[in-house]
Amino acid sequence: MKYVDEFRDPAKARVLVHAITRRLDGIASRRQRPLQIMEVCGGHTHSIFRYGIHRMLPSTVEFVHGPGCPVCVLPMGRVDDAIALARQPGVIFASFGDAMRVPGSKHSLLQARAHGADVRLVYSPLDALQLARDNPRHQVVFFALGFETTIPATAMTLMQARADGVHNFSVFCNHITIIPTLRAILDEPQLQIDGFLGPGHVSMVIGIRCYDFIAREYRRPITVAGFEPLDVLQALAMVIDQIADGRCEVENQYGRIVPEHGNPLALAAMAEVFEPRENFEWRGLGSIAHSGVRLRAGFAAFDAERIFTLAHRRVADPGDCQCAEVLKGMIRPPQCRLFGGACTPQTPLGALMVSSEGACAAHFRYARHGMALPPAATTTSAATAT
C-alpha cells in the first residue's frame, strides 16, 4: 500500500536496529542500567507493541510509556459528569468510540447507554454538530477529548456552530495540553527517564519550539516522532545518538508532517475559542496546573459546563493503583500490584488499562507473555510454504 509500506520496510528496520545496537554498545560501559526513553504519545505505544518493536531492541534500552493517551487520563469524576449529562432528558450525548468504555466511579458511557441514556458514537465533532441540526428538539452535547491534536477541530466546530446559529449544540470540554504535564513529569525527583520521543500529531499543531525547555532546563534530549514503525525506530536512533554524543536538543524526525512553528491557523482557532484552566485533574497523575482548557466567555452559550449543573465531584483513583509510577518510568506495567489481576482490559481500574492505547492495555494485549515467547523464527514453515 502506497505511503504505508515504505514506512514498514523490515530491511530498513534491521539497518536501524543494527545502528542503535552499535551506539548502545558504545555507551554501555558508562552506564549502570538500561537507557529509559519515554514515548509521550499513546499512538507510539500502540505502534511499539503492534509491530513488536520492543522485541527487536537490545536489553540496554527500554521504552517508558508516557501520559499521551487522552482517553486514559480522563478522571473518574469527569466520566461521572459525562454520564450525568447523557442522562439528562432531551440530551443526545455524542462521544468518540474509545471513550465509551472508560469507567467512571460506577459506570461507563457504554453501560449508561444500556441503561437508557442516549449516547451516540461519532467520528468527529462535525458529526456531532450535524446530529444537532438533524435533531432540533434535542440538546446535543459533544464529549470533547484530546490534546492539541483534536482541540482545533473542536474549535472550528464551535466557530461554525456560532456562525450558523445552531442553538442546540454544546461541548463538554475535557481538552488537555501536553506541555504542563511533561513539566510535571520532569519535576519528579525520582525520574529516571533519559530522553523522549516527542508527540507527533500534537507537534503538527504546536510546533517543536515549545519543547526547548526540556533540553535547556532539564537537560534531556527529545526527538519528535512519527507513528509508523520506521518513524519510531529512526527517532529512537536519533535520541540515542544525542545521548551518546552528550547533546540535549529538540530534533524533528517527523518533518514530513510537523512544521517547526506548528500550524498558525489551528493555533489561532484554539486561541479564539479556548483559554487555560487553573487546574485540571488527570487520572493517575492528579491535578496539574494549566493542563486543561475551557471555552472562553464568548462561547458560553455552547459550554455544557455552564448550561447544565454538574457535580464536579473528584473521585480518587483506586487505592492500590500505581499508574503514576508507571507513567514516570519508576515501574513497568507488569510490576504494578494490580496488573493482570484486579486490573485487566475487561475490568480496567487504572488509567493505563482503559484505552487500547494505554501502556498497560497495550502491554496486556500484545506483550503479556513477552518473556515467554519462543525466539523469533528466521523462516517459519508458514513463510516458506506460501
Added chain:
Amino acid sequence: MTLRDTHVNMGHGGGGQAMRELIADVFVAPFDNPLLATMEDQARLPLAELAALGDRLAFCTDSYVVDPLFFPGGDIGTLAVAGTVNDLAMGGARPLYLSCAVVLEEGFPLEVLRRIVASMQQVAAQAGVQIVTGDTKVVGRGAADKIFINTAGIGVIARGIDLSARNARPGDIVIVSGHLGDHGAAILVARNQLALEADIRSDCQPLSGLVAAMLAVCPEIRCLRDPTRGGVATVLNEFATASGVAIRIDEDALPLREAVRGACEILGLDPLYLANEGKLLAVVPPAHADVVLAAMRAHPAGVDAAIIGEVIDQPAGMVFMQTGFGGQRVVDMLVAEQLPRIC
C-alpha cells in the same frame, strides 16, 4: 394465490387466513420442496436416508440481525442460510435441512421480504440444502428492527470424521481459505457513517462444498472453524486454548485485500478481528498440508487459500504473530467490540 398487500401488517401474524396466504406466497412457493409444501406443523425427515450418509447428526441454530439489511455481496437472507450451513460444515457435516423462523416488524415492505427470501433460496440451492419448516411472527412498529431471522440446521457427519478445536497438535499447519475481513469491512463501509468509499464486498457464501473437497483428500483434518464475529484472532485463540498448544502466524502470509487493509488503516482497526462470513480456518497435519491447500485452491470458495502459520507446543494457549516489520507480538482475544480510536 398472490398477496395484494404491499406491507406486513399485524394480520399477517394473526394465525388466520392472512398469515396462511403470506406463508404460502412468500415462503413456501420460493423455497419449493415437497417436505415444506405439506404445510404440516413439522417437517418429517427420512431417517434411513440420513443414516446412510454417516453415523452422527449435526444440529445447530443461529439468529441473524444485521444493519443494513442489504450490503455489497449479500443480505440478511444470504447470511441466514450461509451462516447456519457453515456452522454445520465446520463440524464436517453434510448440511441437509434448514428451518427458517422470521420475526417481522409491522410495516415491513413485502417486496423487500421477497428479495430476502429469494436470496435464502439461492444460497440454499448453492449449498444443496432444503428449507423444510418455518415460522412467522409479526410484532408492532418499534418492537423489532425490520426483520430478524433464525435458522436451525441438520446435517450428517460421515463415519471417521472427527473435527474439534481440541485436536490441534504441535507441527500442524494453519490454513485460511481466502482474504480476511471482507465481510466486516463491507458492513462498516455500507453503514456509511464514515463516508468511506471503497469497493469491498462481503465474502458471504456457503462453505459446505469446500469442506467436502478438503475432507475428500484428507479425512484427518484436525480443526475447522469459520472466523465470523471476533475474526481470525478469536478462532486461533479458541484452537490454542482448547488444544493446549501455541499457534504462530506470519503477518506477511495473511491474505488481505488492499481495500480492506486501507479501511483498517484509516479506522485504526485490526483485520485479524474483523468478521468473515465465507472463510474457514483449518488445522491440518503437516504431511497433508500441501494436498489440502491444493484441493482448496481448486474449489471456487478457496482459490485464495494460504498457509498462515503453524502449531507449536509452548506457551500453551497463546497465539502470536511474526510481524512483517520483523518483530513479534501476542494476538489476544478481543475484549469487546472493536471501537475506532480517537487519534
